[in-house]
Structures are given as structure tokens and as C-alpha cells.
Amino acid sequence: MMKFQWLLLLPSLSSIFLFSSPAEAARLLLWRFDANQNQLVFTTDDSVQPKAQLFANPNRLIIDLPGTTLGRPTMNQPVGGAIREVRVGQYNAQMTRIVVELAPGYTIDPQQVLFQGISPTQWSVQIPTPERITTTPTTTSQPVVVIPPSRTSNPANNQTETPTPTSRLATIQAVELVNEGTQLAIRADQRVRATSRWDAKANTYQIIIPNAQLAEQVRGPQLNARSLLSQVLVRQQDRRTVVILVKPSSGGQIGELNQLTDQIISLQLRPSRPVFPPTTSIPVPPPLRTTPPDSFYRVPNSRIVVMIDPGHGGKDPGAIGIGGLREKDVILPISQQVAALLQQNGVQAVMTRSDDRFISLAGRVQMARQARANVFVSIHANAISLRRPEVNGVETYYFSSQRLAEAIHSSMLQSLNVRDRRVRRSRFYVLRNNSIPAVLVEVGYVTGAEDAPRLASPAFQRQMAEAIARGILLYIRQNF
Numbered sequence: 001m002m003k004f005q006w007l008l009l010l011p012s013l014s015s016i017f018l019f020s021s022p023a024e025a026a027r028l029l030l031w032r033f034d035a036n037q038n039q040l041v042f043t044t045d046d047s048v049q050p051k052a053q054l055f056a057n058p059n060r061l062i063i064d065l066p067g068t069t070l071g072r073p074t075m076n077q078p079v080g081g082a083i084r085e086v087r088v089g090q091y092n093a094q095m096t097r098i099v100v101e102l103a104p105g106y107t108i109d110p111q112q113v114l115f116q117g118i119s120p121t122q123w124s125v126q127i128p129t130p131e132r133i134t135t136t137p138t139t140t141s142q143p144v145v146v147i148p149p150s151r152t153s154n155p156a157n158n159q160t161e162t163p164t165p166t167s168r169l170a171t172i173q174a175v176e177l178v179n180e181g182t183q184l185a186i187r188a189d190q191r192v193r194a195t196s197r198w199d200a201k202a203n204t205y206q207i208i209i210p211n212a213q214l215a216e217q218v219r220g221p222q223l224n225a226r227s228l229l230s231q232v233l234v235r236q237q238d239r240r241t242v243v244i245l246v247k248p249s250s251g252g253q254i255g256e257l258n259q260l261t262d263q264i265i266s267l268q269l270r271p272s273r274p275v276f277p278p279t280t281s282i283p284v285p286p287p288l289r290t291t292p293p294d295s296f297y298r299v300p301n302s303r304i305v306v307m308i309d310p311g312h313g314g315k316d317p318g319a320i321g322i323g324g325l326r327e328k329d330v331i332l333p334i335s336q337q338v339a340a341l342l343q344q345n346g347v348q349a350v351m352t353r354s355d356d357r358f359i360s361l362a363g364r365v366q367m368a369r370q371a372r373a374n375v376f377v378s379i380h381a382n383a384i385s386l387r388r389p390e391v392n393g394v395e396t397y398y399f400s401s402q403r404l405a406e407a408i409h410s411s412m413l414q415s416l417n418v419r420d421r422r423v424r425r426s427r428f429y430v431l432r433n434n435s436i437p438a439v440l441v442e443v444g445y446v447t448g449a450e451d452a453p454r455l456a457s458p459a460f461q462r463q464m465a466e467a468i469a470r471g472i473l474l475y476i477r478q479n480f
């Protein structure tokens, strides 16, 4: 059904060949897991309809992107906490697989995993907060209940039945755990047959034995904390039917029901841990918008090195804005995320500084030279007098690399609700003295009433980083 819907959404017939021709498969361009919001986002360069399942042991959410290639080795993002890590790899020639692995002892409710396709190429997955797997105590008040035969009960049930002489009924003499607790054996004094039914809602397995009655002193199994069953209920359903209800423990799973001999029925029990069945499929609705946006991000598998240069640092805080907001504190996290996004997209990113330290302007240019960088992007935040809070917006400076500046600047304007303070030519040291394409991005005004609060927000910093990274990737795609 899902597939059918998807086909209807295809923009053109030719796209169907995505699946049959790996050479024309979509590419996973960008993915990112935000550990603070438990949100996974990914972008492809062509339409994809993800499929998702929750697997057990270890508990993990698996998102498959049919018809999508990664074009890179498997990548891991360690997360820590209840979500151990996120892995992205090529599952087979035509499918990329994203695995969100949970820490041992944790699971998630598959019904709370929410997929949203902003478009066929842009998806976000909201993952619920992982829950601890609660091992239900196996020593419940009455683990074994044997309801002895009540010869007078349920007369109504028997009204329509042909009376059968009691002598012809099999007598169930024992219901017990054997083979080190891996089998529940039901013993009768003569030939018995049984049918069974799994009640998923009640997590209960029902064994129905017709033409049988319980012995007066029927023995029930001995259950303990390590048993694969948490509850056994043995009862005379009606005069000719015995019903045995068994509940697996949190460490147990019900296997097959076998006829061991004419007189013995055996229920196989297996150790296991899943709280949910081993695999639970998770529905993924079709994307909200049916047409993909212009494809960007695609980067050929090249050896491009991008130098990301967070301005200032250490003794030099850069501009100081509203509420003491410091430029160096805003631009370092943005720069780090730009570098990470580039790495995730197959572009090598190097940083002039990845922590709070001072580096001279000449030192920054020299580092780019030593790293044999192909592109240099300096990231700053702007300032004007604190009495000018009305001045807000992004500016991108270049000395000789206008196209790089335009690519980054338009990406910021497209994806962020920011004011356009234009692309400008400037003789900044790091621009003039770099022999490679170099630009300086001013991500907003720390003195601006609009800009300052959002520059301080991690969510905005992330969006800014994504916009800058996208612009750089677009430039690389078009120029290398």
C-alpha cells in the first residue's frame, strides 16, 4: 500500500528507474542527529520513501532508504545516554540504512516514532525519549493458579453438547516445567490433543484441550524468578474442556506446541528479552510536499579540504553585544557544526581553532596553506553600537571569490528568516592573503535586537550551520 502511494507521488515516470538502476539512485546528502531534541534529519538529492522498523536485541530503530546510496563508508555518531549511537551505512547496492541504537536496557515505543517528510527529499524523525525496560517481577502474587474441577459449574455451556461419559475424558494429571524450565509439559492419563491461540493484547498464550478434565489433585509447575513463564493458569473451562493460560516472563518467549506422545503435550519456551516483538514496523506517512526542492548538496567524491575559521577566541572575545553576548561564543558552535556537516557529506573540514583559543590572522592563513585547503570560510558575528539595535542581518564578504560568497549568502537567506545585508567586497586580511577561494560570513549582529537572542540559541546556531554548510557544498559541487 505504501509503495503504491509512493509511485503515485513520483514526479515523472523516469524516476521509477531509481530502483532498477543503482547508477541513478538518490544520494543521501546530509544527515544529522540532534541529541538534545532526539531528532534525526536527513536530506537526499532525489525522492525517497523511508521504511522503519524497531528491532530487538540490541534494541534499535532501523530506517531504510530504498533506492538511496551513501557513496561513503559507514559513519557513526556516538550519542551517549539512552541512545548509544547513530550509524549510517550502505545496506546493499540499492539501500542506505540508518540505525539508531539504544543503550542496553532501553527501548522506545514504536508508536511514538514520528516521521515527517517535509518533501520527498527532506525528512525528519522525532524519536521518543527511550524508556527503561522494566523487568516485571516474576514472583507475582499468584504465579500458578490451578482451578480444580467444579463438577457443577457452567451448566449452560453444556446444554447443547452431547453428554459424554466421564470415563471417556482424558484426565490432565500434571502441568509442569521440564528440561531445565525450557518446556511446559502437560501430562494426561490417555490420548489428548490441544489447540492454541496467542492473545497479543493480554500477552497470553492459551492452550485448549478438548475432551479432558483436570485431576482432583493436578500438579502445577514451580515458577521462580528465572522462569521463562511468569504465570500459569490451569482451569476446567467446561465439563469437557481444560484451558491452560500461560504468560511469558520478561525474559521468556513462547515457542511451538508439540505432541510429544499421545499423552504428553509440550510447549517449547525460549529465553529472550524483547519487550516488543522482535520486529515492529513503524508507519511512515508520505511527504507533506510531493515535489522535491532544487537538488543541492551533491558533492562529487573529491579530496576537497575546507578550512573553517571561527574568528577571534581566547583573549580576543570579538564583539560584545546585548546582555554581554560575546561573538566568540556564538561562532564557535556554529563553526564546529559546519565542519561536522561537511565531514558527513564527504568533504574534509579542518578548523583553525576548535576550542576557545587565540590565533593570529597570519596564523589562520598559514594553517589553510599547510592543510592544502581548497576553500576558506571565516565565520564571525557582527556588531555596531548598542544604541543601534535596529541593525540586524547577515553579510558575506569576499575579496576575489564572489561566487563562494553568493552561494553561502543565498543559502542563508533561503533557509533562515534573516535580514539581507548583502554580499560585499572587502580587503579583510584573511580574504586578501588567501590564495584559495575565501569568504568571511557575518552571521548576524550581537548588538541587534532581532539577531542577538537567536544567535544565542542553539537551535538557531544549528540552522545557521546547516545553511552555511549547504552553501559551501553547493559551491564545491559547481566548481570542483
Ligand SMILES: [Zn+2]
Residues within 6 Å of the ligand: 311, 312, 318, 319, 327, 380, 381
Ligand atoms: Zn569578528
